[in-house]
Amino acid sequence: MPPNVEARVTRDYRATTNPQDRIYSSEELIAAAAGHEAIFCCSSEKFSADVIKRLPESVAIVATLSVGFEHIDVDAARERGLVVTNTPEVLTDATADVTMLCLLGAARRGAEGDRLVRAGGWVGWHTTMMLGTHVSGKRLGIYGMGRIGRAVAQRARGFDMEIHYHNRSRLSAELEHGGVYHARVEDLLAVSEFLSINAPSTAQTLKFLNAERIARLPDGAVVVNTARGNMVDDEALIAALRSGKLAAAGLDVFDGEPNLNPQYRELDNTFLLPHLGSATVETRDAMGFCCLDNLDAYFAGQACPNALT
């Protein structure tokens, strides 16, 4: 946990910490929970239905330091009467910033340029060197127009991008800010010169970006994913990046991370980050404090502000 968060945990609770910052296996998680009422975890720890069933009786609440909660079987938790809380809102800006970093990094070949300079391969400025994809004036399709999607749209408007989006329901005019709503995903894809995935990972969005959907994108499109890796069919995306169907991809999240598909590393037209969406000191503190606010509320007998169950 960030030092400020850990200080508050150890001040207010009799906490057993994980000083090596090791990701616990299911067995270790269950063993470590013995004698505890609360678990303060992050999205790397998996709470399957089986793990939830086998948690010690004493455990009454799981507070995850993440907005995403696909690592927790929320239905199984509800069935067991386990409270689960997450951290919405506080990471919106940081994640939207990293989305723009991925978008620009992919379009303007940021990582490739950095590698060239470091390797001493830069022989001098010339007119056709490392040309990328122009961003201003292009259409950005946002798949998932929740808080983060809207914050991405706000930033992209500053780059003169034209906003298009798909969401389960259309936003109010005030939230839409002139963005064009597409009720059908296929219609969004057809216009998305840039596509940013900002929807939650659910059974319905699993492998959302597959070969068939990639084929609907304009040739030379750029794909950005800062949501969850399992929403992309890696083989299909890699094939499209190899064939030139897509110009580039900016990815902060990966299916099975940190063990991403190794082919991503071989491609020059990928801009890859190790799940840094919410990784600022300010945001991680805010996420940790949000978890602690939920735990404090629970133990004071009050409703948890961010209860999922």
Ligand code: DGY
């Ligand atoms: C989140 O909050 O969901 C981040 O992606 C970290 O897991």
